[in-house]
Amino acid sequence: MSDLFSYYYFRPRSDTKPEDAAIAIAEEETTGTWTDLKTRKDYVKALDGSVEELHAEGDGYVAKIRYPAEIFEPGNIPQYLSVFAGNLFGLGRLDAVRLLDIDIPEKLACFEGPLFGMKGVRRLIGTDKSGRPHVGTIIKPKVGLTPKDTAEVAYNAAVGGVDFIKDDETLTDQAFCPMDERIEAVMGKIDRAQGETGRKILYAVNISDRADRIVERAERALEHGANTLMVDVITCGYSALQALSEEMKINVPVHVHRTMHGAMTRMPEHGIAMRPLARLVRLSGGDQLHTGTISGKMGHSPEELKRDNEILKEDYFGLKPVFPVASGGLHPGKVHAEISGLGCDIVLQAGGGIHGHPDGTESGARAMRQAVDAYMEGLTAQEYAKDHTELRKALEKWGVR
Numbered sequence: 001m002s003d004l005f006s007y008y009y010f011r012p013r014s015d016t017k018p019e020d021a022a023i024a025i026a027e028e029e030t031t032g033t034w035t036d037l038k039t040r041k042d043y044v045k046a047l048d049g050s051v052e053e054l055h056a057e058g059d060g061y062v063a064k065i066r067y068p069a070e071i072f073e074p075g076n077i078p079q080y081l082s083v084f085a086g087n088l089f090g091l092g093r094l095d096a097v098r099l100l101d102i103d104i105p106e107k108l109a110c111f112e113g114p115l116f117g118m119k120g121v122r123r124l125i126g127t128d129k130s131g132r133p134h135v136g137t138i139i140k141p142k143v144g145l146t147p148k149d150t151a152e153v154a155y156n157a158a159v160g161g162v163d164f165i166k167d168d169e170t171l172t173d174q175a176f177c178p179m180d181e182r183i184e185a186v187m188g189k190i191d192r193a194q195g196e197t198g199r200k201i202l203y204a205v206n207i208s209d210r211a212d213r214i215v216e217r218a219e220r221a222l223e224h225g226a227n228t229l230m231v232d233v234i235t236c237g238y239s240a241l242q243a244l245s246e247e248m249k250i251n252v253p254v255h256v257h258r259t260m261h262g263a264m265t266r267m268p269e270h271g272i273a274m275r276p277l278a279r280l281v282r283l284s285g286g287d288q289l290h291t292g293t294i295s296g297k298m299g300h301s302p303e304e305l306k307r308d309n310e311i312l313k314e315d316y317f318g319l320k321p322v323f324p325v326a327s328g329g330l331h332p333g334k335v336h337a338e339i340s341g342l343g344c345d346i347v348l349q350a351g352g353g354i355h356g357h358p359d360g361t362e363s364g365a366r367a368m369r370q371a372v373d374a375y376m377e378g379l380t381a382q383e384y385a386k387d388h389t390e391l392r393k394a395l396e397k398w399g400v401r
């Protein structure tokens with residue numbers, strides 16, 4: 001396969017035939033526009049897009065569109081997106097259109113991809129043999145704590161048993177919690193927790209910033225001792241993530257949050273499905289990526305989610321698999337449903353579900369780990385809670401019978 005293929009669901013405007021709507025996408029994103037052109041040369045034909053397949057589906061249609069590989073500038077993700085996720089969404093002849101997936105040819109998959117990937121992160125934490133799900137938390141309240149209090153929360157979560165701690169997606173380098181000071185305070189506590197527990201614990205500092213500043217911010221974070229970086233990829237842009245993995249030799253994992261994705265991924269008839277966005281994160285070097293939950297607080301399709309997680313792990317141009325992250329509205333009583341639905345290759349993250357525990361963060365972290373241990377031992381959370389107080393109190397608080 002040498003060209004790039006994109007799959008779209010669409011509903012044509014009432015006065016537009018589906019085949020004309022599909023052709024409109026192919027033309028708009030390659031060499032055409034709304035009318036014929038006096039400036040067109042014969043040789044331009046080599047870059048014409050085409051409709052390869054079209055069939056009715058649900059209330060609309062699904063089209064497979066071919067984009068000649070030569071239209072793309074190898075390695076330039078913003079330009080890729082301008083083609084297969086560009087003007088088409090605004091075409092008047094479409095009442096709705098959703099990019100479902102992309103098939104990229106080898107020559108356009110010219111990226112290093114993740115440095116660690118799921119297996120590398122597992123080796124860091126020491127779960128490459130057990131294969132158990134990782135447990136993570138998000139410092140809460142999401143903003144407002146001082147560096148010292150942030151570090152206290154991180155310490156309690158770490159000794160309670162989490163493998164991974166992250167900043168929330170809106171915390172970066174604000175005056176109330178300067179990044180450098182926060183990193184030093186948190187890493188000091190994590191070093192202490194690692195000494196006490198004998199476990200490796202990752203703290204992902206959110207370095208989201210302007211694409212041309214993010215490398216410098218990452219270097220600053222590493223200088224202050226960060227052992228994991230976090231990027232909000234939709235708000236920063238794939239260029240920011242690419243810059244990290246291609247411009248600097250970082251030797252720490254990159255955790256990718258997808259805040260703002262819901263504006264594109266949520267509606268089943270219009271926008272961009274998570275799958276193409278996830279493929280681009282893998283190409284751009286994300287080691288871990290939020291993809292959604294089976295039972296959490298965000299709207300989603302469990303079937304789409306399961307498939308999205310699979311494509312992060314399946315063979316893809318020899319790139320390392322990405323660790324999927326389930327986060328948003330989880331607590332120990334939801335762990336069983338998440339692992340049953342998504343498997344053990346998952347990072348289960350809880351913010352409120354840990355820091356809202358009746359006995360506080362450390363007990364909340366213990367309760368999450370107990371819920372995972374229960375699953376790994378083939379027991380329900382309720383059975384395991386009979387002799388694990390932290391889990392029992394979590395189930396009681398969140399009404400899990």
Ligand SMILES: O=C(O)[C@H](O)COP(=O)(O)O
Nearest residue numbers: 327328329330350351352
């Ligand atoms: O960034 C995240 O993943 C969310 O803030 C999760 O927070 P919650 O577990 O409290 O929903």
Ligand SMILES: [Mg+2]
Nearest residue numbers: 138142168169
């Ligand atoms: Mg958050």
